[in-house]
Amino acid sequence: MGLLLATPLSRARRVLRTLTGDPRSPLAGRTVMVTGASSGIGEATARACAARGATVLLVARRAEALDRVRAEIEAAGGAAYCFPVDLTDGDAVDRLVRRVDAEFGPVDHLVNNAGRSIRRSLELTYDRFHDVERTIAINYLAPVRLTLGLLPAMRAQGFGHVVNVVTWGVQVKSPKFAAYIASKAALDVFGRIAGRETYRDGVAFTNLRFGLVRTEMIAPTEAYRRLRALTPEQAAETVVKALEDRPVTVDLLSAQVIGLANVVAPRLTDLVFSLADRAFPDSAAARSGSGSPAGSPRSATTGGR
Ligand SMILES: NC(=O)c1ccc[n+]([C@@H]2O[C@H](COP(=O)([O-])OP(=O)(O)OC[C@H]3O[C@@H](n4cnc5c(N)ncnc54)[C@H](OP(=O)(O)O)[C@@H]3O)[C@@H](O)[C@H]2O)c1
Numbered sequence: 315m316g317l318l319l320a321t322p323l324s325r326a327r328r329v330l331r332t333l334t335g336d337p338r339s340p341l342a343g344r345t346v347m348v349t350g351a352s353s354g355i356g357e358a359t360a361r362a363c364a365a366r367g368a369t370v371l372l373v374a375r376r377a378e379a380l381d382r383v384r385a386e387i388e389a390a391g392g393a394a395y396c397f398p399v400d401l402t403d404g405d406a407v408d409r410l411v412r413r414v415d416a417e418f419g420p421v422d423h424l425v426n427n428a429g430r431s432i433r434r435s436l437e438l439t440y441d442r443f444h445d446v447e448r449t450i451a452i453n454y455l456a457p458v459r460l461t462l463g464l465l466p467a468m469r470a471q472g473f474g475h476v477v478n479v480v481t482w483g484v485q486v487k488s489p490k491f492a493a494y495i496a497s498k499a500a501l502d503v504f505g506r507i508a509g510r511e512t513y514r515d516g517v518a519f520t521n522l523r524f525g526l527v528r529t530e531m532i533a534p535t536e537a538y539r540r541l542r543a544l545t546p547e548q549a550a551e552t553v554v555k556a557l558e559d560r561p562v563t564v565d566l567l568s569a570q571v572i573g574l575a576n577v578v579a580p581r582l583t584d585l586v587f588s589l590a591d592r593a594f595p596d597s598a599a600a601r602s603g604s605g606s607p608a609g610s611p612r613s614a615t616t617g618g619r
Contacts, residue, residue, distance in 0.1 A: 317518050317560070324559040340558050342367030347414070347421045349401060349460070350428030352379035354529030355479065358550035359425060364392030366554065371414060371421065373397045374428060401428055401456035402448075411463030420467035420474070423557050426457035426501070427479040431494045431531050434600040435591075439493070442603070446493045453497035458504055465508075465517065474517035475560050477553060478505045482523045482566050485573030489591035490600075509562065520556045523565040524549060534599035 324340065331338065346363045350356035352374035364370045364387040372380045377398035387394040397414070399406050414421060430452050432445050439445055461476055468474025480502045483495040502521045509519035526532060526543035544552075556564050576583050 316516060317513055320518065321559050321561045328558065339366035339368075339554075341423070341554070344368045344422040345371065345418055345420070346423040346425065346557065347371040347373060347464070348425045348427060349373040349457070350479075351383055352376045354531060354546050355524075355527055355549045355553070356425070356427040357383050358546035359427065359553045360394065361387060361390075361392075362547075362550040362554045363423075363557065364394055365390065367392075368423075369418070370394040371397060371418065373399055373401070373410065375400050401460065402451040404455075404459055407456065407459045408463060411460065414464075415467055420471045421464050422468075422473060423475045423477065424461060424464055425477045425479065425553060425557070426461065427477075427553075428456065429453045429479065429498075429531075431481075431491075432600075433490045433494070433535055433597065435490050435596050436492065438596055438600060438603070446496075449493045449497040450500070453494070454500040454504070457501055461504075461508070465512065468517045469512060469515040472516045474512070474515075475520070475557065476505065476508070476517070477520045477522055477556050478502065479553070480521050480523050482525045482569035484521075484523055485565065485569040485576070487576060487587075489587055490594075490596065506562075518560040518562075520561055521563045521565075522553065522556050523563065523569060524552070525566050525569070535597045537594045537597070 327340075330336075341363055346368045348356050348360045348363065348370060351360040351370070351372035356374065357379075360370045360372055360383055370387065370393065372383055372394055374380055375398060377396065380396040380398055384394040384396050395418075397410055399410050401407055430449060432449055434442070434445060457478065465474070478501050480498040481495065483491050484499045484502045487495065502523070505519040505521050509517075512519070524544070526538060526541055527546060527549045528543040529546055532538045532543070552564060572583070
């Protein structure tokens, strides 16, 4: 049986906790590694996990930002540790895994959240193959390497959970996001298959397919300024629920409907999306090509959209 009833039972326990006013979370006492914890969804997730009694391992490149998050978590009575790492550096990821294993033992939950988004039409991408390389590097290769590093200890202890923060785009398939969504779709598929292999060891995978969240990542896209978006804190609550319940996927009803339409009437949805593609042109940042080649510093993360 193993994980078969884990999610419904967790949900039932949450209802019970709410009814009895029990504030304890299943995350209390667990070790949670959050990548991309220096800003946005990752930062808010780290705080939310620490507030529920988890020991949080914070990973991202900006050491000062991580230190600020750690200090704020500690000031609020929580426990957090910083690991400033460029996750696109494979050797650095391997060192991170060895260090965490030696100092903390098995990580119970891994939130693969670090990522970068690029919204740019194919027309503007012909001479920008690095857009494809850098999205794959951080959105797919990095989380897969980290997951492979942490999995043996999770499987050995008979408990583990990997949450992949992906996007509703894997179902919707929005124009101008080919490089970004393809890299997230690769992670989505990896997680789904990995979860089947680790099922009997009690290690679950969750693909969390967010819609828009108001973070630095979407700031350069003018078209998003008027659209509804979650706050990072609201997004973090969704991550926490996923961590507590360990479902296979978390996705939006609208994305499920569009995903179904993409299967049932693919040419019709192509027509609708091609009209939307024309109605929402490339942002000024994407047109100016302010992104830099693979491995470039953070200033290019959002500028490349
Ligand atoms: N915002 C949205 O609408 C939305 C929607 C769907 C999915 N998502 C996904 O949600 C995740 C978080 O994004 P966000 O919106 O919170 O944006 P964000 O504030 O820009 O966060 C991105 C995080 O990734 C880290 N990161 C980037 N490259 C890294 C690298 N090479 N090594 C280590 N860390 C790296 C960044 O930290 P450093 O710069 O310090 O390294 C930062 O903490 C991403 O995977 C994104 O694709 C976002």
